[in-house]
Every structure is written in C-alpha cells, then in structure tokens.
Amino acid sequence: MPEIPDGSPPQPTTSKSAPSPPKPDAIFYTWSTFFSILSGQASKEERQEYFLERDILKEESDCKKCETQRDHLFKYSPTVRFMQSEVAKLGLDINSTNVRCKRCTADQSGGFDLNYGILLCANHMRNRGHIEDTMAHEMVHAYDYMRFKVDDWNLRHQACTEIRASTLSGECRFTREFFTRDQWKITRQLQECVRRRATLSLMARPACKDDVHAARIVNEVWDSCFTDTRPFDEIYR
Structure with missing residues (x-):
C-alpha cells in the first residue's frame, strides 16, 4: 500500500479523487499553436514554446537529414570541396567527423571552434542550399583562423x-x-x-x-x- 509523506497509511475515502488532467498531446499542441501563430494570435512566449517543442520532437529526423545533406555537399559542392582543400593546406582537416549536426537553442545557423570543428544547427536549416551557405561560411572562418591567426x-x-x-x-x-x-x-x-x-x-x-x-x-x-x-x-x- 502506498504511503503518504508522514509515513502513515492513507485513509479510505468514500469517493474517488478527481483524475489528473491529461497532459497535452505534443503533436496536437504543436499544430494548434502553429495555427495560432499563422493567425497572429500567439504570444511571443507561445511562439518560443512552439518552436522549442517542434525542435525537440523532430531532433532526430532533423539531424539525420542534416547529416545526409552535409555528406552530399562534401562530395558534390564545388564551394565546400574547394574550401575543404584550402583549409587542409593550412593543416586542418574538415570532414564529416568534425562537422556536426545538432539541435541548437540559440538563434543561429552554425558556428566554428578551432578545437571542436563546425556546428550545423539542424533545426534551423531550411534546405540543402542553406546548409551549403552555412558550411561555406564556417569554413571561411576556419581558413581565417588558420591563415591569419x-x-x-x-x-x-x-x-x-x-x-x-x-x-x-x-x-x-x-x-x-x-x-x-x-x-x-x-x-x-x-x-x-x-x-x-x-x-x-x-x-x-x-x-x-x-x-x-x-x-x-x-x-x-x-x-x-x-x-x-x-x-x-x-x-x-
């Protein structure tokens, strides 16, 4: 029998306590808030909560899509391939192991760290072209850090x-x-x-x-x- 906080057993009651209200369905909440945003009725806080929940729900699929596009660009993008080659000449190897797709909470598309590598914010990427621009942007940073200190x-x-x-x-x-x-x-x-x-x-x-x-x-x-x-x-x- 479960115990109440003071350790004594709970007393029987003549009627059942009211059930806790069900937690809102995440997908339904997302869609309902989405339409509120479209109609201009959602508050700033509701908009932030909507995008946060959406990003959490789709984190795995967003990252997988980002990784697929990243690998494609390493093979076929002239800009990415050229920058990869130029940065390698300076002693830094940029490849799929240090270009990481992650869910970001900050309002950014990506980032670069000389020790960590390149970050791609998978939940903020619109399409392959956006990923290509972001990779090129961060690879220019990598070149500058290596070439100009x-x-x-x-x-x-x-x-x-x-x-x-x-x-x-x-x-x-x-x-x-x-x-x-x-x-x-x-x-x-x-x-x-x-x-x-x-x-x-x-x-x-x-x-x-x-x-x-x-x-x-x-x-x-x-x-x-x-x-x-x-x-x-x-x-x-």
Whole structure:
C-alpha cells in the first residue's frame, strides 16, 4: 500500500479523487499553436514554446537529414570541396567527423571552434542550399583562423572574418536575400547584407558594447576585409 509523506497509511475515502488532467498531446499542441501563430494570435512566449517543442520532437529526423545533406555537399559542392582543400593546406582537416549536426537553442545557423570543428544547427536549416551557405561560411572562418591567426578577443579580427565569411559564402547573394529575408534592394545589396550580418555577429561578442560599437568596428576594417577574397580569386557565389 502506498504511503503518504508522514509515513502513515492513507485513509479510505468514500469517493474517488478527481483524475489528473491529461497532459497535452505534443503533436496536437504543436499544430494548434502553429495555427495560432499563422493567425497572429500567439504570444511571443507561445511562439518560443512552439518552436522549442517542434525542435525537440523532430531532433532526430532533423539531424539525420542534416547529416545526409552535409555528406552530399562534401562530395558534390564545388564551394565546400574547394574550401575543404584550402583549409587542409593550412593543416586542418574538415570532414564529416568534425562537422556536426545538432539541435541548437540559440538563434543561429552554425558556428566554428578551432578545437571542436563546425556546428550545423539542424533545426534551423531550411534546405540543402542553406546548409551549403552555412558550411561555406564556417569554413571561411576556419581558413581565417588558420591563415591569419584570428584572436577571439580582438573585435577587429572578428569583424574582418565575419565580413569575409558573409561575402564569400554566398549567403548574401541577391536571390538568398530576396526570397528568404525580404531584402529587396537592387543597388549595393551585397554590401548592405554583409554589413548587416557582420554587425549582428559582432554584437554577440562579449567585448562589444552595443550596435553602435559593432558598426564602428565593421566600418574600420571594411575596405581591407570586403575586398579580400582569399582563397578565392573573386566573389564566387
């Protein structure tokens, strides 16, 4: 017989206690919240909870899909294969063992660490093209860390590698901006995209004070870093 907290047996009752309400079905909750989001009725907290639950439910399938696409890109993407070769010349082997697909809770597509490798946020990837852009972006970082000895605490270094990564990865090409980010400008679209993304990335650094500080650092290194297309001969994508 189960015991209550004080150790004495429970007393019999004449009527059954009310059953606990059933836990909400995760899939039903996800769909119901999804329609609330579509209709604009969901709060910010409900939106966050929806995406978190969705990511947890689909973590395994998201990671498997990401890994399949990653392996395909290592075989067939000219950009990924070229960057893999160029980074290898500097002494760092980037392959499927150190390009890892994981579920991320932060609002990011990926990341790079010289000791860990490349992170791909599987739950944030839209398609193979998005994964290719992200891999190329992080591989430019890998090249810069090996070629130029980037200092994690030097904001000028960080701004420069972010400018180069956004410029050379293809993530700022016109079609990507137009169809996925609602950026419809025609003139100087590439430069504005690179500045915007580099500034946002720099703002996440602990040493960066605010958006004004980040924009100032980006401007200071812009001329030399935006025109530096190494290891490419020109902006390829």
